Amino acid sequence: MKGAPGGALEGLVVGSYCHDVLLRGGRVVGETLGGAAAFVSNVLDAASPREAEPANFVVVSKVGADFAYASAPAPARHPPLLCAAAPTTSFHAQFSDAAASAHAPDRELRRVRACDPIYPADLPDRRFAYGLAVGVAGEVLPETLERMIRLCRAVLVDAQALIRAFDGDGAVRHVALEETPYARLLPRVAFLKASSEEAPYVGVETARRRCCVIVTEGRDGCRLYWDGGESRVAAFPAVQVDPTGAGDSFLAGFAAGLLWGLSATDAALLGNFFGAAAVSHVGVPTFHPKMLQVVRSILEEKAMKCSTPYINGITFTFERSNMHDELHTSLQEAAMFMSEKQDIDPAKSNGDIC
Ligand SMILES: Nc1ncnc2c1ncn2[C@@H]1O[C@H](COP(=O)(O)OP(=O)(O)O)[C@@H](O)[C@H]1O
Ligand SMILES: O=P([O-])([O-])O[C@@H]1[C@@H](O)[C@H](O)[C@@H](O)[C@H](O)[C@@H]1O
Numbered sequence: 001m002k003g004a005p006g007g008a009l010e011g012l013v014v015g016s017y018c019h020d021v022l023l024r025g026g027r028v029v030g031e032t033l034g035g036a037a038a039f040v041s042n043v044l045d046a047a048s049p050r051e052a053e054p055a056n057f058v059v060v061s062k063v064g065a066d067f068a069y070a071s072a073p074a075p076a077r078h079p080p081l082l083c084a085a086a087p088t089t090s091f092h093a094q095f096s097d098a099a100a101s102a103h104a105p106d107r108e109l110r111r112v113r114a115c116d117p118i119y120p121a122d123l124p125d126r127r128f129a130y131g132l133a134v135g136v137a138g139e140v141l142p143e144t145l146e147r148m149i150r151l152c153r154a155v156l157v158d159a160q161a162l163i164r165a166f167d168g169d170g171a172v173r174h175v176a177l178e179e180t181p182y183a184r185l186l187p188r189v190a191f192l193k194a195s196s197e198e199a200p201y202v203g204v205e206t207a208r209r210r211c212c213v214i215v216t217e218g219r220d221g222c223r224l225y226w227d228g229g230e231s232r233v234a235a236f237p238a239v240q241v242d243p244t245g246a247g248d249s250f251l252a253g254f255a256a257g258l259l260w261g262l263s264a265t266d267a268a269l270l271g272n273f274f275g276a277a278a279v280s281h282v283g284v285p286t287f288h289p290k291m292l293q294v295v296r297s298i299l300e301e302k303a304m305k306c307s308t309p310y311i312n313g314i315t316f317t318f319e320r321s322n323m324h325d326e327l328h329t330s331l332q333e334a335a336m337f338m339s340e341k342q343d344i345d346p347a348k349s350n351g352d353i354c
Protein backbone atom coordinates (compact mmCIF):
# COMPACT_ATOMS: atom_id res chain seq x y z
CA MET A 1 0.00 0.00 0.00
CA LYS A 2 3.00 2.32 -0.17
CA GLY A 3 2.36 5.46 -2.11
CA ALA A 4 -1.42 5.06 -2.14
CA PRO A 5 -2.99 8.22 -3.57
CA GLY A 6 -3.60 10.85 -0.93
CA GLY A 7 -1.66 8.78 1.61
CA ALA A 8 -4.95 6.98 2.29
CA LEU A 9 -3.41 4.08 4.16
CA GLU A 10 -5.74 4.02 7.09
CA GLY A 11 -7.06 0.65 8.21
CA LEU A 12 -10.19 -0.36 10.12
CA VAL A 13 -10.03 -3.27 12.56
CA VAL A 14 -13.41 -4.52 13.81
CA GLY A 15 -13.58 -7.11 16.60
CA SER A 16 -13.35 -7.04 20.37
CA TYR A 17 -10.71 -7.18 23.05
CA CYS A 18 -11.51 -9.87 25.58
CA HIS A 19 -10.40 -11.62 28.75
CA ASP A 20 -8.79 -15.04 28.20
CA VAL A 21 -8.52 -17.60 30.99
CA LEU A 22 -6.21 -20.49 30.11
CA LEU A 23 -6.90 -23.77 31.90
CA ARG A 24 -5.13 -27.07 32.01
CA GLY A 25 -6.63 -30.06 33.82
CA GLY A 26 -9.28 -27.73 35.29
CA ARG A 27 -6.58 -25.47 36.82
CA VAL A 28 -6.07 -21.84 35.77
CA VAL A 29 -2.58 -21.55 34.27
CA GLY A 30 -2.87 -18.08 32.78
CA GLU A 31 -5.09 -15.02 32.56
CA THR A 32 -4.36 -12.74 29.66
CA LEU A 33 -5.62 -10.02 27.41
CA GLY A 34 -7.16 -11.66 24.35
CA GLY A 35 -9.45 -11.05 21.44
CA ALA A 36 -8.38 -10.77 17.85
CA ALA A 37 -8.27 -6.96 18.15
CA ALA A 38 -5.44 -7.27 20.68
CA PHE A 39 -3.28 -9.65 18.60
CA VAL A 40 -4.04 -7.89 15.32
CA SER A 41 -3.24 -4.39 16.67
CA ASN A 42 -0.05 -5.70 18.18
CA VAL A 43 1.21 -7.03 14.84
CA LEU A 44 -0.02 -4.09 12.74
CA ASP A 45 1.69 -1.70 15.17
CA ALA A 46 4.88 -3.72 14.84
CA ALA A 47 4.99 -4.51 11.14
CA SER A 48 3.20 -1.84 9.09
CA PRO A 49 5.32 0.13 6.63
CA ARG A 50 6.52 3.58 7.63
CA GLU A 51 3.99 5.29 5.36
CA ALA A 52 1.27 3.75 7.52
CA GLU A 53 2.83 4.97 10.78
CA PRO A 54 2.17 5.94 13.45
CA ALA A 55 -0.28 3.06 13.86
CA ASN A 56 -2.54 4.32 11.14
CA PHE A 57 -5.57 2.19 11.85
CA VAL A 58 -8.70 2.46 13.94
CA VAL A 59 -9.90 -0.35 16.18
CA VAL A 60 -13.63 -0.66 16.77
CA SER A 61 -13.96 -2.93 19.74
CA LYS A 62 -16.28 -3.15 22.74
CA VAL A 63 -15.57 -3.97 26.37
CA GLY A 64 -17.42 -3.62 29.69
CA ALA A 65 -16.52 -1.52 32.71
CA ASP A 66 -14.76 -4.63 34.09
CA PHE A 67 -12.12 -4.56 31.30
CA ALA A 68 -8.83 -5.41 33.00
CA TYR A 69 -6.28 -4.45 30.35
CA ALA A 70 -7.04 -0.81 29.49
CA SER A 71 -3.40 0.15 30.06
CA ALA A 72 -1.91 -2.75 28.04
CA PRO A 73 -0.16 -1.43 24.91
CA ALA A 74 -2.77 -2.37 22.26
CA PRO A 75 -5.91 -1.13 24.11
CA ALA A 76 -4.02 1.96 25.33
CA ARG A 77 -3.06 2.89 21.76
CA HIS A 78 -6.38 1.81 20.25
CA PRO A 79 -9.01 2.26 22.96
CA PRO A 80 -12.23 0.23 22.84
CA LEU A 81 -15.76 1.59 23.14
CA LEU A 82 -17.11 1.14 26.63
CA CYS A 83 -20.44 -0.67 27.11
CA ALA A 84 -21.86 0.52 30.38
CA ALA A 85 -24.12 -2.44 31.11
CA ALA A 86 -22.49 -5.42 29.36
CA PRO A 87 -19.43 -7.24 30.69
CA THR A 88 -16.22 -7.72 28.71
CA THR A 89 -16.27 -10.80 26.47
CA SER A 90 -14.47 -13.63 28.21
CA PHE A 91 -13.25 -17.01 26.96
CA HIS A 92 -12.08 -20.06 28.84
CA ALA A 93 -9.54 -22.07 26.82
CA GLN A 94 -9.10 -25.62 28.09
CA PHE A 95 -5.82 -27.16 26.93
CA SER A 96 -5.12 -30.86 26.70
CA ASP A 97 -2.10 -33.01 25.92
CA ALA A 98 -3.39 -33.36 22.36
CA ALA A 99 -2.10 -29.82 21.84
CA ALA A 100 1.28 -31.27 21.06
CA SER A 101 0.12 -33.01 17.88
CA ALA A 102 0.02 -31.07 14.62
CA HIS A 103 -3.66 -31.13 13.67
CA ALA A 104 -5.52 -31.99 16.85
CA PRO A 105 -7.66 -29.12 18.12
CA ASP A 106 -5.25 -27.59 20.60
CA ARG A 107 -7.88 -26.20 22.94
CA GLU A 108 -11.56 -26.25 23.73
CA LEU A 109 -13.02 -22.77 23.84
CA ARG A 110 -15.98 -21.64 25.88
CA ARG A 111 -17.39 -18.12 25.74
CA VAL A 112 -18.33 -17.39 29.33
CA ARG A 113 -19.34 -13.75 28.89
CA ALA A 114 -20.27 -11.73 25.82
CA CYS A 115 -20.16 -7.97 25.38
CA ASP A 116 -22.53 -6.17 23.01
CA PRO A 117 -22.26 -6.73 19.25
CA ILE A 118 -20.60 -4.11 17.07
CA TYR A 119 -23.27 -2.31 15.06
CA PRO A 120 -22.84 -0.55 11.69
CA ALA A 121 -23.38 2.80 13.46
CA ASP A 122 -20.33 2.07 15.67
CA LEU A 123 -18.02 2.33 12.63
CA PRO A 124 -16.50 5.72 11.75
CA ASP A 125 -18.20 7.39 8.82
CA ARG A 126 -15.20 7.66 6.46
CA ARG A 127 -13.29 5.65 3.88
CA PHE A 128 -10.44 3.26 4.71
CA ALA A 129 -7.77 1.62 2.59
CA TYR A 130 -8.38 -1.77 4.17
CA GLY A 131 -10.50 -3.44 6.81
CA LEU A 132 -10.02 -6.50 9.02
CA ALA A 133 -13.17 -8.23 10.31
CA VAL A 134 -11.84 -10.16 13.27
CA GLY A 135 -14.67 -11.05 15.65
CA VAL A 136 -14.31 -13.91 18.09
CA ALA A 137 -17.68 -13.99 19.85
CA GLY A 138 -20.23 -13.21 17.14
CA GLU A 139 -19.72 -9.47 17.62
CA VAL A 140 -19.30 -8.63 13.91
CA LEU A 141 -22.91 -8.68 12.68
CA PRO A 142 -23.66 -9.33 8.98
CA GLU A 143 -24.80 -5.72 8.58
CA THR A 144 -21.57 -4.54 10.22
CA LEU A 145 -19.47 -6.56 7.77
CA GLU A 146 -21.53 -5.14 4.92
CA ARG A 147 -20.82 -1.60 6.12
CA MET A 148 -17.10 -2.41 6.41
CA ILE A 149 -17.20 -3.55 2.79
CA ARG A 150 -18.71 -0.21 1.78
CA LEU A 151 -16.15 1.80 3.74
CA CYS A 152 -12.96 -0.13 2.89
CA ARG A 153 -11.23 -0.66 -0.45
CA ALA A 154 -10.27 -4.21 0.56
CA VAL A 155 -11.67 -6.32 3.39
CA LEU A 156 -9.90 -9.27 4.97
CA VAL A 157 -12.05 -11.56 7.10
CA ASP A 158 -11.28 -14.16 9.72
CA ALA A 159 -13.75 -17.04 9.28
CA GLN A 160 -14.03 -17.33 13.05
CA ALA A 161 -15.95 -14.02 12.97
CA LEU A 162 -18.56 -15.63 10.70
CA ILE A 163 -19.03 -19.28 11.57
CA ARG A 164 -18.87 -19.49 15.35
CA ALA A 165 -21.99 -20.50 17.26
CA PHE A 166 -22.24 -20.94 21.02
CA ASP A 167 -23.97 -23.74 22.91
CA GLY A 168 -25.95 -23.11 26.09
CA ASP A 169 -22.80 -23.45 28.21
CA GLY A 170 -20.85 -21.19 25.80
CA ALA A 171 -18.94 -24.03 24.08
CA VAL A 172 -17.78 -22.87 20.65
CA ARG A 173 -19.01 -24.86 17.65
CA HIS A 174 -19.03 -24.06 13.97
CA VAL A 175 -21.82 -23.67 11.42
CA ALA A 176 -21.53 -23.92 7.63
CA LEU A 177 -20.68 -20.50 6.19
CA GLU A 178 -23.04 -21.13 3.27
CA GLU A 179 -25.95 -21.24 5.70
CA THR A 180 -25.13 -17.88 7.30
CA PRO A 181 -26.14 -14.39 6.13
CA TYR A 182 -22.43 -13.68 5.58
CA ALA A 183 -22.20 -16.02 2.56
CA ARG A 184 -23.69 -13.53 0.09
CA LEU A 185 -21.01 -10.98 1.07
CA LEU A 186 -18.07 -13.20 0.09
CA PRO A 187 -17.78 -11.93 -3.51
CA ARG A 188 -17.10 -8.48 -2.02
CA VAL A 189 -14.44 -9.76 0.40
CA ALA A 190 -10.80 -9.82 -0.74
CA PHE A 191 -9.37 -12.52 1.57
CA LEU A 192 -10.99 -15.05 3.88
CA LYS A 193 -8.74 -16.78 6.41
CA ALA A 194 -9.73 -20.03 8.11
CA SER A 195 -7.84 -22.49 10.31
CA SER A 196 -7.71 -26.10 9.09
CA GLU A 197 -10.36 -26.91 11.72
CA GLU A 198 -12.65 -24.20 10.30
CA ALA A 199 -11.95 -24.90 6.61
CA PRO A 200 -14.58 -27.68 6.18
CA TYR A 201 -17.26 -25.26 7.42
CA VAL A 202 -16.07 -22.57 5.01
CA GLY A 203 -16.24 -24.87 2.00
CA VAL A 204 -12.96 -23.93 0.34
CA GLU A 205 -13.90 -25.08 -3.18
CA THR A 206 -17.01 -22.89 -3.27
CA ALA A 207 -15.50 -19.94 -1.41
CA ARG A 208 -12.35 -19.71 -3.59
CA ARG A 209 -14.54 -18.82 -6.59
CA ARG A 210 -15.71 -15.74 -4.69
CA CYS A 211 -12.56 -14.57 -2.88
CA CYS A 212 -9.05 -15.76 -2.03
CA VAL A 213 -9.17 -18.29 0.80
CA ILE A 214 -6.22 -18.84 3.11
CA VAL A 215 -6.16 -21.98 5.23
CA THR A 216 -3.68 -21.93 8.11
CA GLU A 217 -2.21 -25.27 9.10
CA GLY A 218 -0.46 -24.62 12.41
CA ARG A 219 3.20 -25.60 12.33
CA ASP A 220 2.80 -26.63 8.66
CA GLY A 221 2.29 -23.03 7.52
CA CYS A 222 -0.62 -22.24 5.22
CA ARG A 223 -2.17 -22.66 1.79
CA LEU A 224 -3.81 -20.08 -0.43
CA TYR A 225 -6.65 -20.93 -2.81
CA TRP A 226 -7.91 -18.50 -5.40
CA ASP A 227 -9.98 -18.87 -8.54
CA GLY A 228 -7.50 -20.50 -10.88
CA GLY A 229 -4.59 -21.30 -8.62
CA GLU A 230 -3.21 -22.25 -5.24
CA SER A 231 0.06 -22.10 -3.34
CA ARG A 232 1.63 -23.46 -0.20
CA VAL A 233 3.69 -21.30 2.14
CA ALA A 234 6.21 -22.78 4.56
CA ALA A 235 6.13 -22.04 8.30
CA PHE A 236 8.90 -20.79 10.57
CA PRO A 237 10.24 -22.97 13.35
CA ALA A 238 8.86 -22.03 16.76
CA VAL A 239 8.79 -23.40 20.26
CA GLN A 240 5.06 -23.34 20.96
CA VAL A 241 4.17 -22.29 24.50
CA ASP A 242 0.64 -20.99 23.84
CA PRO A 243 -1.22 -21.29 20.51
CA THR A 244 -3.63 -18.45 21.37
CA GLY A 245 -3.58 -15.64 18.87
CA ALA A 246 -1.66 -17.51 16.14
CA GLY A 247 -4.48 -17.13 13.61
CA ASP A 248 -5.08 -13.47 14.53
CA SER A 249 -1.38 -12.66 14.33
CA PHE A 250 -1.15 -14.54 11.03
CA LEU A 251 -3.93 -12.42 9.50
CA ALA A 252 -2.37 -9.16 10.68
CA GLY A 253 1.08 -10.20 9.43
CA PHE A 254 -0.49 -11.12 6.10
CA ALA A 255 -2.23 -7.71 5.89
CA ALA A 256 1.05 -5.98 6.76
CA GLY A 257 2.72 -7.95 3.95
CA LEU A 258 0.13 -6.65 1.47
CA LEU A 259 0.70 -3.13 2.83
CA TRP A 260 4.40 -3.55 2.08
CA GLY A 261 3.44 -4.38 -1.52
CA LEU A 262 4.05 -8.14 -1.43
CA SER A 263 1.99 -10.60 -3.49
CA ALA A 264 -0.54 -12.62 -1.46
CA THR A 265 1.67 -15.73 -1.39
CA ASP A 266 4.69 -13.67 -0.31
CA ALA A 267 2.60 -11.75 2.26
CA ALA A 268 1.58 -15.12 3.74
CA LEU A 269 5.24 -15.56 4.70
CA LEU A 270 4.88 -12.54 6.96
CA GLY A 271 1.63 -14.07 8.23
CA ASN A 272 3.43 -17.32 9.07
CA PHE A 273 6.23 -15.34 10.69
CA PHE A 274 3.91 -13.52 13.11
CA GLY A 275 1.84 -16.66 13.68
CA ALA A 276 5.01 -18.41 14.81
CA ALA A 277 5.96 -15.40 16.97
CA ALA A 278 2.53 -15.55 18.64
CA VAL A 279 2.83 -19.22 19.65
CA SER A 280 6.26 -18.54 21.14
CA HIS A 281 4.67 -16.35 23.86
CA VAL A 282 1.86 -16.60 26.37
CA GLY A 283 -0.82 -14.04 25.52
CA VAL A 284 -0.17 -10.96 23.39
CA PRO A 285 3.57 -10.92 22.69
CA THR A 286 5.98 -8.06 23.20
CA PHE A 287 8.27 -8.47 20.22
CA HIS A 288 12.01 -8.19 20.59
CA PRO A 289 13.03 -4.77 19.14
CA LYS A 290 15.95 -6.34 17.29
CA MET A 291 13.55 -8.79 15.61
CA LEU A 292 11.34 -5.96 14.40
CA GLN A 293 14.35 -4.01 13.20
CA VAL A 294 15.57 -6.99 11.13
CA VAL A 295 12.07 -7.62 9.71
CA ARG A 296 11.72 -3.98 8.77
CA SER A 297 15.07 -3.78 7.02
CA ILE A 298 14.29 -7.00 5.07
CA LEU A 299 10.93 -5.61 3.98
CA GLU A 300 12.36 -2.22 3.08
CA GLU A 301 14.81 -3.95 0.77
CA LYS A 302 12.19 -6.32 -0.74
CA ALA A 303 9.53 -3.61 -1.11
CA MET A 304 11.88 -1.79 -3.49
CA LYS A 305 11.41 -4.71 -5.89
CA CYS A 306 7.62 -5.00 -5.62
CA SER A 307 5.51 -4.28 -8.65
CA THR A 308 2.05 -4.27 -7.04
CA PRO A 309 2.34 -1.41 -4.62
CA TYR A 310 -0.90 -1.39 -2.65
CA ILE A 311 -4.22 -3.01 -1.79
CA ASN A 312 -6.69 -1.33 -4.09
CA GLY A 313 -9.58 -3.71 -3.68
CA ILE A 314 -9.55 -4.63 -7.35
CA THR A 315 -6.24 -6.14 -8.32
CA PHE A 316 -4.11 -8.49 -6.30
CA THR A 317 -1.16 -10.57 -7.30
CA PHE A 318 -1.58 -14.00 -5.74
CA GLU A 319 1.37 -16.01 -7.06
CA ARG A 320 4.71 -16.31 -5.31
CA SER A 321 7.30 -13.87 -6.64
CA ASN A 322 10.81 -14.87 -7.64
CA MET A 323 12.09 -13.46 -4.34
CA HIS A 324 9.80 -15.71 -2.23
CA ASP A 325 12.48 -18.20 -1.14
CA GLU A 326 14.97 -15.43 -0.47
CA LEU A 327 12.37 -13.63 1.67
CA HIS A 328 11.74 -16.83 3.65
CA THR A 329 15.45 -17.32 4.25
CA SER A 330 15.93 -13.71 5.34
CA LEU A 331 12.97 -13.82 7.72
CA GLN A 332 14.41 -16.96 9.32
CA GLU A 333 17.26 -14.79 10.52
CA ALA A 334 14.77 -12.50 12.28
CA ALA A 335 12.89 -15.54 13.64
CA MET A 336 15.88 -16.33 15.84
CA PHE A 337 14.75 -13.48 18.13
CA MET A 338 11.20 -14.82 18.46
CA SER A 339 11.29 -16.32 21.91
CA GLU A 340 13.71 -13.75 23.32
CA LYS A 341 11.05 -11.95 25.33
CA GLN A 342 8.26 -13.73 27.15
CA ASP A 343 5.43 -11.97 28.96
CA ILE A 344 4.71 -14.52 31.64
CA ASP A 345 3.23 -13.68 34.99
CA PRO A 346 4.94 -16.33 37.13
CA ALA A 347 2.16 -16.09 39.70
CA LYS A 348 -0.44 -17.15 37.17
CA SER A 349 1.35 -19.26 34.60
CA ASN A 350 3.71 -22.20 34.44
CA GLY A 351 5.17 -20.49 31.37
CA ASP A 352 4.22 -23.27 28.99
CA ILE A 353 0.53 -23.72 28.36
CA CYS A 354 0.90 -26.61 25.97
N1 LIG B 1 3.71 -24.55 16.27
C1 LIG B 1 3.85 -23.63 15.31
N2 LIG B 1 5.07 -23.40 14.76
C2 LIG B 1 5.24 -22.46 13.81
N3 LIG B 1 4.24 -21.70 13.33
C3 LIG B 1 3.00 -21.87 13.83
C4 LIG B 1 2.74 -22.85 14.84
N4 LIG B 1 1.42 -22.80 15.14
C5 LIG B 1 0.89 -21.84 14.36
N5 LIG B 1 1.83 -21.27 13.57
C6 LIG B 1 1.64 -20.20 12.58
O1 LIG B 1 0.44 -19.50 12.87
C7 LIG B 1 -0.52 -19.69 11.80
C8 LIG B 1 -1.90 -19.83 12.39
O2 LIG B 1 -1.94 -20.95 13.24
P1 LIG B 1 -3.15 -21.97 13.27
O3 LIG B 1 -2.93 -22.88 14.42
O4 LIG B 1 -3.32 -22.59 11.94
O5 LIG B 1 -4.39 -20.99 13.51
P2 LIG B 1 -5.44 -20.82 14.71
O6 LIG B 1 -4.73 -20.13 15.83
O7 LIG B 1 -6.49 -19.94 14.13
O8 LIG B 1 -5.92 -22.21 15.03
C9 LIG B 1 -0.04 -20.90 11.02
O9 LIG B 1 -0.43 -20.82 9.67
C10 LIG B 1 1.47 -20.79 11.18
O10 LIG B 1 1.99 -19.89 10.26
O1 LIG C 1 -6.00 -18.13 18.65
P1 LIG C 1 -6.77 -17.45 17.54
O2 LIG C 1 -7.68 -18.38 16.82
O3 LIG C 1 -5.94 -16.64 16.65
O4 LIG C 1 -7.77 -16.35 18.24
C1 LIG C 1 -8.22 -16.48 19.58
C2 LIG C 1 -9.72 -16.65 19.60
O5 LIG C 1 -10.04 -17.83 18.90
C3 LIG C 1 -10.24 -16.75 21.01
O6 LIG C 1 -11.66 -16.80 21.02
C4 LIG C 1 -9.82 -15.54 21.84
O7 LIG C 1 -10.28 -15.70 23.15
C5 LIG C 1 -8.31 -15.40 21.78
O8 LIG C 1 -7.89 -14.29 22.54
C6 LIG C 1 -7.82 -15.27 20.38
O9 LIG C 1 -8.33 -14.10 19.78
